[in-house]
Amino acid sequence: MSTVLTLLLLWVVVSAGLLTAMHGRLLRALWREPVLTRPVVIVESDDWGPGPGTDAGILRAIAASLDAIRDRSGRPAVMTLGIVLGVPDGAAILAGKGKVYARRSLAEPEFAPIVAAIRDGCATRVFALQRHGLEHFWPAALLARLADDEALREWLADPSTRSEALPAALQSRWVDSARLPSTPLAPPAIEAAVREEAALFKQVFGELPEVAVPNTFVWDDALERAWAAHGVRCVVTPGCRYEGRDAAGNLGPPTRRIRNGECGVGGLRYVVRNDYFEPIRGHRAERVWQAVATRTAQGRPTLLEMHRESFIAAPGDARAALSELERALRGAVARHPALCFMRTAELACHFGDPASPLLACGLPMRLRVWLRRLQAEPPCARLLKTTGLAWPLRFAGWLLGMRARNGTPAARTGQSSSTPLSGRTDR
Ligand SMILES: [Zn+2]
Structure with a gap:
């Protein structure tokens, strides 16, 4: 009997030793990652910015829907809005033969209904603003590609143009994709762009969000330094960092893994978006319920990545997307009565506070x-x-x-x- 016990003990010790030797860093990182005591669900929707007046209507419909869904503390469901402040003024750029960049921004009266809908949603605490770039591309890279790219010129010439239709590589704002593979931007250029974006944010919304979402999750230390200097306290990540695009325009390999609560340059705190919910792509509420169950069991929040794309489709599709989001959130509350809604900035504060009741x-x-x-x-x-x-x-x-x-x-x-x-x- 004692021989069997000794062999069993030996097996456990050898296996555990092997695990530690091969994955020690991972084991430590998983241990250090904060453990939540309650399910947390945040809907993270990117790419909102200038657009047709109908965008204001869908934003108000989303706000009304979220306001009707409450956690047991009475707090409404929250959708963070990754705001892109400007779009290119295609006619002006083409008239100048692509030599000078011109922009239309949310500060213009034409977009006032969209800004009003967003601000009203913030006032009722169903929306929370996040920085997602002054544009969803690096203007100099766009101009540099213009001469050789007929499709890009057509995109600019279309007055109803949306950044969602840009080639993926160009949508990475914080890297120079004028030529591929991409190259890093000069830190002074990044700093100037972040400063300009912060000033416009304050002008349009009267506030400066503390959360930033890197476009297509491509960013580097220089950007973190500039963000930290201009009021950003939290960065939304997909659990890793990409720093460039390869020769084919695809994302390069991740340069580091990121876990909830870890800190970057200037003390920026990372949060991890860990699931994806895009009704326009066929995702259904059941996917969200599964995600919330899995993440809650792992002591993690559920941050659902969505995009404006799901809501700016044909009116019928947009209504269907909203109704599926509502079903997903109501179902999550029903399955997890202790679930709580909050803004991503609040979640980051909890991660940084060892005395938080949200942390086990x-x-x-x-x-x-x-x-x-x-x-x-x-x-x-x-x-x-x-x-x-x-x-x-x-x-x-x-x-x-x-x-x-x-x-x-x-x-x-x-x-x-x-x-x-x-x-x-x-x-
Ligand atoms: Zn985006």
């Missing part, structure tokens, strides 16, 4: 969540399966879950789910 500090819960995260990482999962260590870890997770369900003092899940979140970050 009890060892059993943190351990259980860590084991789940471990098993969701493909390199770890493969090794756990190969060594057979997955089974005892699952059993350990089950035991820790039983402990939490039985309400032991150390388990904060049930307790915290009814603890109101402090209002100090709710501003």
Whole structure:
């Protein structure tokens, strides 16, 4: 009997040693990542900016829908709006033979109904502004490509032009895609662009958002430095950073992995968008429910990436998208009564506050969540399966879950789910 026990112990020790030796950094990163005590859902919708008057109508319809969906504290569902402040003035650029860039921005009276709809949604706390570029491209790169690109000239000549129709490489604002592979922008040029964007943001909306979303998730340290100097405190990421486009215009390989709560240059705090919900592409509410269940089990928030694209389609499609979003959020609240809605800036504040009631500090819960995260990482999962260590870890997770369900003092899940979140970050 003692031989069997010794062999079992040896197997566990050797397997755990192998796991640590091969993935030690990952294990530590998963442990350091904050563990949430309640489900959090944020809808993150990008690319809103100048457009036809009908955009104001759909924004008001979205705001009304979100306002009718409440968490149990009575807070409405929140959609962050990644704002692109300007579009090219195609006629002026073409008249000048592409030598000088000209812009139309949300500051112009024509776009006042869109600005009013956004500001009203912010006032009722269903919208939250995020920076998404003065344009969704780097103007000098656009001009440089104009002479050799007939399709680009046609795009500029169309008065109803939308940035969604630009080639993907050009949509990466914070890199020079005039020639591929792309090259980094000069830091002074980045700083000037961020400063100009901040001034226009204040002029149009009377506020300067603390959250930035890099266009197509391509950015670098120089941009973080400029953002930090101009009021940005939080950067939305897809869980990694891209720094350029390759010769074919595709995203280059990620240069680093990013986890919730980690910090970048100037103390910028990262949050991770971890799911995608685009009704116009056929995504349904069930996808959101699955995402919320998975992320909640991993102690993570669910940040759903959406785009204006889903709402600016034909009126019937836009209504269907809104109705699916509403079904998704209502269904998530019904499945997770402790779920809470908040802005991304608030979430980042919680990540930076060790005393936040939204963060778990009890060892059993943190351990259980860590084991789940471990098993969701493909390199770890493969090794756990190969060594057979997955089974005892699952059993350990089950035991820790039983402990939490039985309400032991150390388990904060049930307790915290009814603890109101402090209002100090709710501003
Ligand atoms: Zn975008």
